[in-house]
Amino acid sequence: MRRDIVHIALMAGGALWLAGCGMADIRSPVPEFMRAKAPEPAPLEAPPDVRRMLSEKLDSVFTSASHPEHVRVSEPRHNLRGPGWTACVRAELTSVIGKPLGTQTYRITIADGVVSDRRQIEADDTCVTESYEPI
Structure with missing residues (x-):
């Protein structure tokens, strides 16, 4: 036992x-x-044509009630926080009641060729130093 x-x-x-x-x-x-082998990083997808995307579907970033004018975009950059791309978009906007808001800048996130997120930039954002081209 x-x-x-x-x-x-x-x-x-x-x-x-x-x-x-x-x-x-x-x-x-x-x-x-x-040791186990390190996983291979996912291959980068080609940079999206942000100008074409926004010219075809501007309402993915701005509402139609804001009447965006003089829309400009920066070059897309690879998203450091995950897959996809980011770009900056500037436009002259109008509030819902018709009052001019002035130039507003947004950072958009693009995943699989679609704008998946948009956020208004803050003072220390890199969009401040970007160069912009009209769409």
Whole structure:
């Protein structure tokens, strides 16, 4: 009986010890040949034609009630926070009650050829230093 318990304990300890060998990820402190291979980064998609996208579908960024005029866009940049692209868009806008809002700038996120997000920029945003082209 005592012998069986010792065998079971040794088998369980050996199984745990061997199981630890297969769990070395790319950041483990083990020799290089024992680490898992780092995954290949996803290939970058081609930069979108932001000018064409916005000329065809301007309501993806601005509401029709804002009457956007003098719309200008920056060159698309690869999104550092994930897949896709970002660009900056500027336009002269009008409020819902007809009062001019002046020039407003937005950062748009483009994923799979579609504008997926738009946010008004803040004072320290890089859109302030971008160069813009009319659409």
